[in-house]
Amino acid sequence: MAPRVLISDQLSDAAIQIFKSRGVEVDFRPELGKDRDALLAVIGLYDGLAIRSATKVTEKVIAAATNLKVIGRAGIGVDNVDIPAATAKGIIVMNTPFGNAITTAEHAIAMMFSVARQIPEANGSTQAGKWEKTRFMGVEITGKVLGLIGCGNIGSIVAERAIGLKMKVLAYDPFLTAERALDLGVEKVDLDGLLARADFISLHTPLTEKTRNIISADALQKTKRGVYLINCARGGLVDEHALRAALDSGHVAGAAFDVFVEEPAKENVLFGAPNMVCTPHLGASTTEAQENVALQVAEQISDYLVAGAVSNALNMPSITAEEAPRLVPFVRLAEQLGSFAGQLTETGIKAVRLEYAGAVAEMNTRALTAAALTGVLTPLLQTVNMVSAPSIARDRNIQVEEVRRGQTGAYETYIRLTVVTDRQERSVAGTVFGDGKPRIIQVKGINMEAGLGPHMVYITNEDKPGFIGRFGSLLGDAGINIATFNLGRTEPGGDAIALLEVDGEVPADTLAAISALPMVKQVKPLRF
């Protein structure tokens, strides 16, 4: 059945064409972004959801989204999506991090000129027939200092444009490296240094607990008298009440805001302040940017739903469309190894260690580790997948370790998974053969070779004569057919293991009878 996607915000037509051309069924219902109850009523029908900023994907929406696999944000900010809730439910959240960056940077520059020359007010006054030539005295930006708070995708484009306009650019961004600052031609400074020196300040960070009110009343006091403030990033980065006071007192000469604490901003403390320029979150609103983000989001959602490729996900490692087909058998192997160990683990897990050797060490091991953790956790939890497993492991303080090395043994590819509990370490290793099928090749360091089917039985026993015959009779008496039988042992007469595929579920009394055989140490039915 073709996957179904809902577009619940205004998105360029380009997205619809892409979905259709990829064989994805698409419903374009932008009215649902503003009607939560209507969205709740239908969201259960969809595998994918494409949004901009109007749709609020809350915990409640996610709880109702029983089939949803992916949420794609045509844009950058994902503050309208409850990512922890989506992650916990195994839903991928993607954005399009570059598609509207130039457009938004241009908006910030346009806002800087607008406020420096009071263009909106001068426009209103002129068209009202007032011709107030002496009222609108502006400032030049040439030679002025622009302070950027946040110098990522958009901030760095603003920096390039501002340098082209002959401004001196300072940047405060804890994640900006000295090399990148040098490349961009900006001076990396601390926040207080920026506040003290900037003639214009432009914000380009996400809204986080660290950046909320980064421009507070206190920060405003540290700025130069006559400073201009531009915010085309997120409402909440600036304390709006403190800014209003600073505009009224004339300490801040002007401010240009595209974003507000509450949106849509129908009323706001900043409205009507002296030299305040406002736009209704138009930063990304150009034909070019909207086409870019719509195309990108539709491609990303389709790639995931149709081919399993993951790009620009905020809660899952990326998997390219090219690598997806090669990765799939290893994802299956990693998940099976995890599931094998997870089903045998009965006490709290302290750590999971993954060793990748040979060609698989060069693959996307983050994705494989996510698959292995899914396998480990699935027997313990109701719903877990590659999206939610790493965060569940983190929440439960399970230490996850990855080791990668070249080929060491006979197998071209080799993955060993070890689960560490308070009581013991249990490891299981596997490979993928040329037929693309995963095989188990080692359990507890004992070599063997077994494929995994839906019903398996795992036995540890002493390597003594008579075990196979008695064990086979017990299964035969219960009417259970053996499909495959694989054995391994440390040494003749030492520890032995048996891994069988059977054609149905083994009844509990048969398992009990097997477990009562004198040489048997452990019997465990496994499901895959």
Ligand SMILES: NC(=O)c1ccc[n+]([C@@H]2O[C@H](COP(=O)([O-])OP(=O)(O)OC[C@H]3O[C@@H](n4cnc5c(N)ncnc54)[C@H](O)[C@@H]3O)[C@@H](O)[C@H]2O)c1
């Ligand atoms: N107005 C609009 O329509 C519009 C359009 C696109 C993006 N945006 C917003 O613009 C902002 C920037 O987007 P981007 O694509 O450049 O993001 P980005 O992730 O590329 O850059 C953000 C930068 O902020 C920095 N940063 C994080 N925490 C910081 C802190 N405490 N102090 C200083 N810097 C910090 C990061 O290191 C990063 O370099 C986002 O909030 C995004 O949602 C708005």
Ligand SMILES: O=C(O)CC[C@@H](O)C(=O)O
């Ligand atoms: O979709 C929009 O118009 C705004 C997008 C912008 O806020 C973003 O974060 O990408």
